[in-house]
Amino acid sequence: MTPSAVRSLLFIVAFLAAMALLPAFIRSEFWLTFLILALYTASLGQAWNVLGGFGGQYSFGHAMFFGVGAYAAAVLQVRFGINPWVTLGAAFVLGGATGAMVGALTFRYGLKGSYFALVTLAFAEVFRVLANTFEFTGAGVGMMIKLAPGAANFQFVAKTGFYFTILSIVAAGLMVAWWLKHSRFGAWLTAVRENEDAARALGVDVFRVKLGAITLSGAMMATGGVFYVQMFQYIDPPLAFGAGISVEALLVAIVGGMGSIFGPLIGAFTLALVNHTTTELIGRAPALSMALYGLLLIVMVTFLPNGLIGGLASLARRLGLRQRSGGDE
Template sequence: MTNLQIAATAAALALAGLTASFIPIYLLHILILIALYGALALAWNILGGMAGQVSIGHSLFVGFGGYLSTILYLSFGISPWLGMLAGAASGAVLGAALGFVIFRRKLTGIFFALVTLAVAEMAYFIVSNTDALGAANGLSILPATGLAMFQFHDKRHYFYVALGLLTITILVTILIRRSRLGFHLSAIRENERAAAALGINVDGAKIIAAAISSGLAAPIGTFYAQYVLFIDPESLFGVGFSIEPLTHAFVGGLQSTLGPLFGAVVLIPLSEGLRIILGGRFSGAHLIIYGVVLIGVIRLAPEGLSGALHQILARYKRGNRA
């Protein structure tokens, strides 16, 4: 990612923050979802795209962060802001621990994906049957408007928080891309044996990627809990928070620094728009159209939308030079 692209991204984020006051409420809700899922997709991509370790169980970390901060708030009166930090740190430790166990046993590819799915499903089952965590009925968070309580009447404040989470995730992603760790992860993604032969600590790099990815995903759970003031196993540990970031990353482009965010920018409004247009009359029809669009993008643009856009711009530049 060039310095010009970084400057353009920073300008876009600043512009979004400055114009939030003039954006209609429902559109603001969509922008919050884009920031939220964009941050999650970028966090997922650190492990799934950079390191090539496709996880389909990232809902484990989102759910862990959401439930930890909520329990700390409801049971001990600890501010959700501190709960978010605790969730991020604990999520990173959990991700590193799982990575240590899985990668030390040389589980990669489809085996790694299935293990992450199995662990997330185990967490879903445990939470659903634990009364102290609300079981299947979930937990409600009583309204208590105030900055310290992470609750606001105005959606703009939620948007600013979501934008902050997205900005942090973008910065971490750029730093990793430009660091030695980023080059190591790229080498591991292309060929683990060759990377090991070059002296790269393959397991160590993947464990670090897992820790960073899970640590950035956990705060998403806290934000979701405070945004809707209710959590249950299905909403946080369900497949939604596992499949959505993967889908956004694949559609936007795994190899692009901000490709996963690009995927969220395109797919979230599409999904919400189809739900509004078709959801009331043909229940579930929007999912069919959404799926067709996804298949078409993956079929016609294997490198994602960002890759296709890059190719179009490259052809345009060559045409101007000619």
């Protein structure tokens, strides 16, 4: 490992240790839920970040992987009585398979940029319509998970159970991002993002690298879907495959900083705080949060294209805190 890889790994471990200790100091149920939801959104953002941030392939339909995971968990439990922890593995595989399928279809024909975005959006819609149609998936009514409290059933009585589960998922996501920063696959993926022709000239199999990224990204996103189902015990087609999830995933990654290890986490906590503050000030208005998201996205893309992390890094450079570029937190 290079010194920078070791430093980065130590930082991740320290962060996770701090997060693991946090529940001991939080007495309020509200703030624990706040943390759980922020971490959950961060896990979605990290999944999107693998393909969009590191790979530069901007998906607008990541809800399709989320939904595949959510429905895998719901259908396997309700129809087949399979333990939800097992469905987590199944969802991971199915999400990856969905990613591989969509990737094979789109990247084979060289779809890029807005064309890729539109096709992923369309795929998510197809999945929504399918889930809405079949009895198997509960059609338009959706599916309820039977209440069966207990850690063995992935239904925790104490909120801390959900907290540590989502923290583990986030930890896995951080490790994936760290690996992308410090591995050959990651170097190739980033090269593909920056310039496909140049990557090809240097021996990079562009198609396979993109296919690998969307498979990994899909698998990660699907685990977020399982978590959602276990936390809320209900799923229906618009919740699973609607644009809301897709936007949330890409937004936290873009706001935090695409292609960085901690970007999605920073984005998720920022967004959670913004949401919380506006709810306090104006009261509950779901439509307003979407408008606010849109505004935030415009501001970020215009003024901080590298996200909050990019903004902080350049501020630090300007203040002379960091002479060398090479930091990748």
